[in-house]
Amino acid sequence: MLHIKSVTCIKQERCLFADLNFSLKSGQIMQLAGPNGAGKTSLLRIIAGFSTPDEGLVMWQGESIAKNYDEFARQLLFIGHKTGVNSQLSAIENLRFWLRIQGYNTDQDLYSLLAKIGLVGLEDVPVRTLSAGQQRRVALIRLWLNDAKLWVLDEPFTALDKAGVAFLQQRFLAHLEQGGAILLTTHQDLTTHFNELQTVTLEYRH
Numbered sequence: 637m638l639h640i641k642s643v644t645c646i647k648q649e650r651c652l653f654a655d656l657n658f659s660l661k662s663g664q665i666m667q668l669a670g671p672n673g674a675g676k677t678s679l680l681r682i683i684a685g686f687s688t689p690d691e692g693l694v695m696w697q698g699e700s701i702a703k704n705y706d707e708f709a710r711q712l713l714f715i716g717h718k719t720g721v722n723s724q725l726s727a728i729e730n731l732r733f734w735l736r737i738q739g740y741n742t743d744q745d746l747y748s749l750l751a752k753i754g755l756v757g758l759e760d761v762p763v764r765t766l767s768a769g770q771q772r773r774v775a776l777i778r779l780w781l782n783d784a785k786l787w788v789l790d791e792p793f794t795a796l797d798k799a800g801v802a803f804l805q806q807r808f809l810a811h812l813e814q815g816g817a818i819l820l821t822t823h824q825d826l827t828t829h830f831n832e833l834q835t836v837t838l839e840y841r842h
Contacts, residue, residue, distance in 0.1 A: 644692055
């Protein structure tokens, strides 16, 4: 599905990584590892098409994402360090807005879904009043509300407790079983067994 072909990234005259090559197939989860400053977030942003590599190509289904980015974007769900939610709105309002701009059905039972992820009773309060972990859960609920094939997740477990991490990994398994693919960074170990887990480690380059 995804192929990183000879990708190089240079930031502020420092080469973060060079001639990087790997592939991600349907049903596979890949973890990017490495110390802070190695370029993990920069690589995720390149793969998502938010920035351009200094050299190399990001290929999706055999074609450069630059050739037909709109089609690639429809198959992509990106969740980064920032939650991407409006702190003035409630969890329900954020999700309804996200569904509407993505063209999805807005009549889904969002209350039930938010309760399952640990936000029962907090669905209608402004997100700004929630803890960091609760705000992260509001952002991650999008993983239950989309049909994108490729998930690119930057530290999705940040601010989650053990129960939240375990629940999220169960969603990962379901997505992989449905033929999706996941690329993520995390400083925490994956505690669920994944048959198709691969690791790409970036080294800090001076």
